[in-house]
Amino acid sequence: MSITHLKFDIDRDSKTPLWLQIRNELFNCLYRDELRPGQLIPNEKTLVELFNVSIGTIRKAVGVLEKEGFLIRKQGLGTFVFQHDNSSFLFEYFHFALNGSDEKQSPNVEFISFETKKATKSQAAELGVPAGSTVFQIYNKLGLNKKFYIVDKIIIPQDKFPGLTQEIFTGRVNTVYNLYQNKFNIFITNCSEKLKAISANEKISKLLNIPINAPILKINRVGQTYNNVTIELRTSYVHTSDIDYIHSQNSTFGEAI
Numbered sequence: 001m002s003i004t005h006l007k008f009d010i011d012r013d014s015k016t017p018l019w020l021q022i023r024n025e026l027f028n029c030l031y032r033d034e035l036r037p038g039q040l041i042p043n044e045k046t047l048v049e050l051f052n053v054s055i056g057t058i059r060k061a062v063g064v065l066e067k068e069g070f071l072i073r074k075q076g077l078g079t080f081v082f083q084h085d086n087s088s089f090l091f092e093y094f095h096f097a098l099n100g101s102d103e104k105q106s107p108n109v110e111f112i113s114f115e116t117k118k119a120t121k122s123q124a125a126e127l128g129v130p131a132g133s134t135v136f137q138i139y140n141k142l143g144l145n146k147k148f149y150i151v152d153k154i155i156i157p158q159d160k161f162p163g164l165t166q167e168i169f170t171g172r173v174n175t176v177y178n179l180y181q182n183k184f185n186i187f188i189t190n191c192s193e194k195l196k197a198i199s200a201n202e203k204i205s206k207l208l209n210i211p212i213n214a215p216i217l218k219i220n221r222v223g224q225t226y227n228n229v230t231i232e233l234r235t236s237y238v239h240t241s242d243i244d245y246i247h248s249q250n251s252t253f254g255e256a257i
Contacts, residue, residue, distance in 0.1 A: 003029050003050075004042060010051055022051050022061035030070055030081065030187075031226040037083040037181050041071065069189065084177035084188065093177070093191065095247040096238070098144055102246060105144055112139035112151075112207065114166035116158065126222065127157050127230055134158040138169065141207060149243050151207050155233040160186060177223075180232075186225055188232070194220045195245075204237045214239065 008025045010018065029035045042050065047058045062079060065071045073079045097104050115137045124131045135155050142150040154176070158164075161184050172179040180186040199213040210216075216239050223232035238245070 002042075003034055004046060006034065008051060010053075018051075018053050019057045019060040019064070022047075022053065022057065023064050025051075026061065026065060027070065027226075033185065035081050037081050037187060039081045040078050041081065043078060084181050085174055094142075095245050096144070096149070096243045097246050099242055099244055104246070107142040107144055107150070108146065108148070110141040110143075110148065111170050112141060114138050114169055119155075119157070123155055123233060126233055127155075129157050129159070136161065136164060139207075144243065147242070148208055149239050149241075151204055151237040153235045153237075156231065160184065160231060186231055188223045189225055190228075191221050191223050193222075196220075200237070200239070208237075208239050210239050210241075216240070217245065 006029070008022075010021050010025070012018070014021065026035070026041075035041060041047075041062075044055055044058050044062075047062070048055050051058065062071060066073060066079070070082055071079050072082045094104060094107060096107075117135055117137050119127065119129060119131070119133045119135045121131055123135060124133055127133075127135070129135075135157055138152075138154040138156075140152045140154070141148045142152060161180075164184070168183065169176075169179070174182075177188050180188060196218045198216060198218045200208070200210055200216045202212055204210075204216065205212045205214065208216075216237050219236040219238065221232075221234040221236065222230055223234065225231050
């Protein structure tokens, strides 16, 4: 059903600005899956009629959702719900380039392992699930120019990904976040990262073919969906001998690529 058939509760006597009320109503449409990733949202004229407000109010509401990364404007086509794909991964989540270059390349990805485990106490706390809950633990390697520099460990709760198997994970034709979105209706809306310099342990040294205790970068990323619900814990172990970490603060979901 199109959102043009929905009834929206806009309180003109509220202290909350109209643009913010509309932003929240549209956000709730995303949260309730009434607007799907990749879907074209109604044009400004339709939204003006739907909410009975000025075009300036609509533009402000939609503009905020663009800046927050939920919508993306495509020149000449309209405004769409943001969708995870290879391009968004490259520009928003993969922050590495070969030394001396600011140009990002899509990484080579090699599957390592897929296991079912019991969440540790800290993992359960971060994921907001009961201690001992079942999680999937997945390892991948990522590299550039046929050399691997990164090991990713991914932890996700089993109950949020019913039916996920190694075959489904390895058989995906797009990114991991695209799989979450299209197969399990889970949309990663924001991520936070913490970086720390550590020494490579035996497992990482073997996977990356580097000496034990070689200096590496450890990146803990927390992936969240709507309303800041944590869905994924990802730890990246990065050997930065030939690559740099590059993250532009001006790069946002809401800007067309």
